[in-house]
Each structure stands twice: as structure tokens, then as C-alpha cells.
Amino acid sequence: MTGTAQEHQSVATSRRIEPFAASVWPWVDQMAERNPAAVFFGGGVPPTDVIPVERLREGANRAWDDGASTLLYGEVRGYRPLRDLIAERMAARGAAVDTADILITNGAQQGIDLAARIFIDPGDIVLTEAPTFMDALRVFRSHEAEPIGVPVDEDGLQVDALATLLDRLPRRPKFLYTVPTYQNPMGVCLSSERRRALVDLARERGLVIVEDDPYGELSYDGDPLPTLKSLDPEVVFLGTFSKVLAPGLRVGWVASSPQLREAFFNVKEGTDIHNERIMTRTVYHTAHGFLDQHVNTTREIYRRRRDAMVRGLEREMPAAVSWTTPHGGFFLWVTLPEGYDTDAMLPDATDRGVIFLPSSWFYPDRSWTRSMRLNFSSQPEERITEAMSRLAETIRAY
Ligand SMILES: Cc1ncc(COP(=O)(O)O)c(C=O)c1O
Known part of the structure; x- marks a missing residue:
């Protein structure tokens, strides 16, 4: 039957x-x-x-200024003034990033997925902190990677333990996913000595670093430390407006490098074409002259x-x-x-x-x-x- x-x-x-x-x-x-x-x-x-609902409402109104043309397909990398604003904010945290390397995404979460698509083949090893952001683990696993954890203490990821692990692994890991600044879930911050050591070790071993930084601007006892991206322009940096403005906007970004720029562009375009053009303008008009x-x-x-x-x-x-x-x-x-x-x-x-x-x-x-x-x-x-x-x-x- x-x-x-x-x-x-x-x-x-x-x-x-x-x-x-x-x-x-x-x-x-x-x-x-x-x-x-x-x-x-x-x-x-x-x-x-x-x-800041009122400010967002004003930003949303201004987002319609360019009329119907905004409602066509366009700007796969994202609204140019918003990318310029992001480049300025990243420069304030030490990283000189070319606006052409910035790609607007649906939150940092999409940045994690795009990085996974670009780097992971089934069976690959991906390194993360242990503990790490759990929704990144789900993405890596969905791409059939094996996530392996590197221990974290009060000063962030233990770079010595990473070096030992790299010596022992059967295959070279595709990348290290890290949240060095006010980490999720522990709240700890990678010390400046370890930042330097991590970037040097990654260079020496050919390990790609994916730096996820949703909380970096939210510092309560003085300025945050410079980003890993500021120490090495090859670092893939993921940013977001979810924590400094609101998560429902779904606006984040990837700052990659000239070498990876096209890969991120192609994968984003092939996945969902581009972000909503009204929302990226809304975020720009809201953030400009207000976000600090x-x-x-x-x-x-x-x-x-x-x-x-x-x-x-x-x-x-x-x-x-x-x-x-x-x-x-x-x-x-x-x-x-x-x-x-x-x-x-x-x-x-x-x-x-x-x-x-x-x-x-x-x-x-x-x-x-x-x-x-x-x-x-x-x-x-x-x-x-x-x-x-x-x-x-x-x-x-x-
Ligand atoms: C470390 C980390 N990465 C990414 C995200 C997702 O952020 P978004 O809303 O920008 O997708 C979060 C949200 O909790 C997070 O803590």
C-alpha cells in the first residue's frame, strides 16, 4: 500500500x-x-x-528619502554611508579597514554562517573557546565541522593551550572562532599580552581567526582593548548593531580582507541577495551623530x-x-x-x-x-x- x-x-x-x-x-x-x-x-x-525607539523612528522616516529606487535590488555590500560609518567606528578601536571589505549582514549570526560556508568542508575541525557562543556551535555543526574547544580563564582564551592543541590535532583546523572582548558566555576579556600572542601564533601556524565582537563597545571600566583585527588585518571581524541598538534590526557586518572580500560577497549574494535597504538606511540615520x-x-x-x-x-x-x-x-x-x-x-x-x-x-x-x-x-x-x-x-x- x-x-x-x-x-x-x-x-x-x-x-x-x-x-x-x-x-x-x-x-x-x-x-x-x-x-x-x-x-x-x-x-x-x-x-x-x-x-532608542524615537530616534529609530526618525531614522526610519529618513530611510525613505530616496523613494522607490531604494526598493529595487541593489547594494549587495550594503548601504555605502553605513559601511563608511562602520569603518570609522572600527578605526576608533584601532583597525584600519577599507570600506570595500565591509559587507552588511543579517546580524553577526549571518556573519558566522557565511564564514562557515566559506571555510568549512565536511569533517573539518573548527576551534572555538570552551565555553563559547552556543549558536555558533550549531552553525559549525550544521556545516558538518567538528568543533573543538580551547579553555578560557579570567584573561580569555588560553593561548598556550591553543599552541599545545595545534601540535596534537590530526588535521589543520580551518579557523579559530573567538569572542575576545567581553566574551559570551563568561564576560572575560582577552588580555593584551594574549592578543599579541594569539595573532602571532595564528600567523605562524596559518590559522585563520574569526573575531566575533558584539560587546566590544560596551565597556564599563575604561576603554576596551584594541581588536584582534587591529593587530592583524587578515582577521575576519564580525560586528553587529544588535547589542548597541537593538537585535530585531538584524543589521551586522563582516570586515574581511582583500583576499576574502569576493568570497564573502559571492556567498552573501548567493544566499539572500542583500540586506533590507530600508533597514540599513534606518540604522545609518539612527547611528549617525547619535550612537556614541x-x-x-x-x-x-x-x-x-x-x-x-x-x-x-x-x-x-x-x-x-x-x-x-x-x-x-x-x-x-x-x-x-x-x-x-x-x-x-x-x-x-x-x-x-x-x-x-x-x-x-x-x-x-x-x-x-x-x-x-x-x-x-x-x-x-x-x-x-x-x-x-x-x-x-x-x-x-x-
Ligand atoms: C557572541 C555572539 N555572536 C553573535 C550573536 C548574534 O548576534 P546578531 O543579533 O548580530 O546576529 C550573539 C548574540 O547573542 C553573540 O552573543
Whole structure:
């Protein structure tokens, strides 16, 4: 018999989609539904009351200035004035980038995917930090790469450990994906000595560096360190307006190099032709003459929230618990003593009123289970303070 309901259900999908199913988000959403009153530390976005809606509305109005021609296909690399503005902002962080090497993308996430398409053949090794941004792991796996983690401490990626690993690997890795500045998930920053050492090691071993930098401008204790891109123009740099303006805009960029410029252009064009032209103009008109001031205002807000979280942890946590103290970005990383499992703890924490992201999801091999990522940008100080005592209560009870 043919055409049964059963047969219709077994659609032959590719194995490349399987890694996308491995996501913490459906589970975290369930937790938020289980206790809608719980303080949510799971996200990584600017809070809605910080997003400059009026300025964006004015920017959106001006985006229509060029009329219907803006609604045709065009500008695969992205709106030129926006690319110039990005080049200026990157120069302020030490990197001289040719506007021709800047390609506007649908967020840094698309930059990660384009880099994966350009470099990865099935079976390739890709190096990441351990822990790293979990949605990058899903992309690398979907391209059938094997992600291998390099350990991270308070000063960022351990470059010595990377050198040892490179000696041991059976094949040369296609690239190193790194978030050196106010890292997701630990909030740590690669020290200047290690930045230099990393760039030198990568050059020596022919290792491509993909530098993802969504949080670099959000520094709370002085200026951020120069980007890796500023130390080596061959670094592939991924940027975004998601954290300094708003993630729903879906505007980010890749700054590559003359050698890779065409590859990024071709793959972007072949994938989704180009970004929305109205939105890239909106971001330009919003950011021009405004973004520095806006970033300064938000730094103040986030600094106070970071301080509230660190003070709360100091006051409430049992002695054996430790955490990172980030100088920027959105996250800090709390580590519990041996024997704890933050995946197993999450439902109980939710019932007691706190939602965090368990550490295992951030590791290529899911091996580390006793830390958690806490986002401090999206909750007011009073909520953070109150939630730290609930979190401590959960840890004591567990
Ligand atoms: C390290 C890192 N890279 C990329 C992204 C995705 O950013 P975008 O919204 O620009 O795609 C995020 C968002 O959380 C992130 O933390």
C-alpha cells in the first residue's frame, strides 16, 4: 500500500538540519512559562526601555528619502554611508579597514554562517573557546565541522593551550572562532599580552581567526582593548548593531580582507541577495551623530546593573561559589563546587524565581556542568539584588 499517513510523515530531510534542533532555547522558554514571575537572566539583549525607539523612528522616516529606487535590488555590500560609518567606528578601536571589505549582514549570526560556508568542508575541525557562543556551535555543526574547544580563564582564551592543541590535532583546523572582548558566555576579556600572542601564533601556524565582537563597545571600566583585527588585518571581524541598538534590526557586518572580500560577497549574494535597504538606511540615520552618546548612556546603566549583580553575589553566595567580574558586555559566569549540575538545578531555580542558562550548552562536548551564565543587562538593580538571594537559596537547597 502506498500513500499512508505514516509515509507522508517521513520526509527525507538532510542531516545538516539536525544540529539546529540541539538548542537550549525551547527548554528555557518552557521554564519561563512554568514560572512567568521568575527573574529572567537567560537573555543577551538590551532591555526594551533602553532601545532608542524615537530616534529609530526618525531614522526610519529618513530611510525613505530616496523613494522607490531604494526598493529595487541593489547594494549587495550594503548601504555605502553605513559601511563608511562602520569603518570609522572600527578605526576608533584601532583597525584600519577599507570600506570595500565591509559587507552588511543579517546580524553577526549571518556573519558566522557565511564564514562557515566559506571555510568549512565536511569533517573539518573548527576551534572555538570552551565555553563559547552556543549558536555558533550549531552553525559549525550544521556545516558538518567538528568543533573543538580551547579553555578560557579570567584573561580569555588560553593561548598556550591553543599552541599545545595545534601540535596534537590530526588535521589543520580551518579557523579559530573567538569572542575576545567581553566574551559570551563568561564576560572575560582577552588580555593584551594574549592578543599579541594569539595573532602571532595564528600567523605562524596559518590559522585563520574569526573575531566575533558584539560587546566590544560596551565597556564599563575604561576603554576596551584594541581588536584582534587591529593587530592583524587578515582577521575576519564580525560586528553587529544588535547589542548597541537593538537585535530585531538584524543589521551586522563582516570586515574581511582583500583576499576574502569576493568570497564573502559571492556567498552573501548567493544566499539572500542583500540586506533590507530600508533597514540599513534606518540604522545609518539612527547611528549617525547619535550612537556614541547612546552607547555612553547605556554603559552607565549596564555598569550599575553589573555592580548590583556582583554585590549581590558577594553578599549572598556560599563561600565555595565563584564568578567572573566582567569589565563590559552583558554576562557573568558563576561556578559552583564539584558535584553540582546546573542543568538539573534549573527547574528548581525557576520555581524559586530565577532563570539562568546552564553551562553545558556552551561547550562543544557539553562536558562542563557546574557553571551558569547570568545576564545582567536586562534587569533593573532591585530585581537583580532580590534574585541573587533566591539563587543562593537554590544553591544551598540543592
Ligand atoms: C557572541 C555572539 N555572536 C553573535 C550573536 C548574534 O548576534 P546578531 O543579533 O548580530 O546576529 C550573539 C548574540 O547573542 C553573540 O552573543
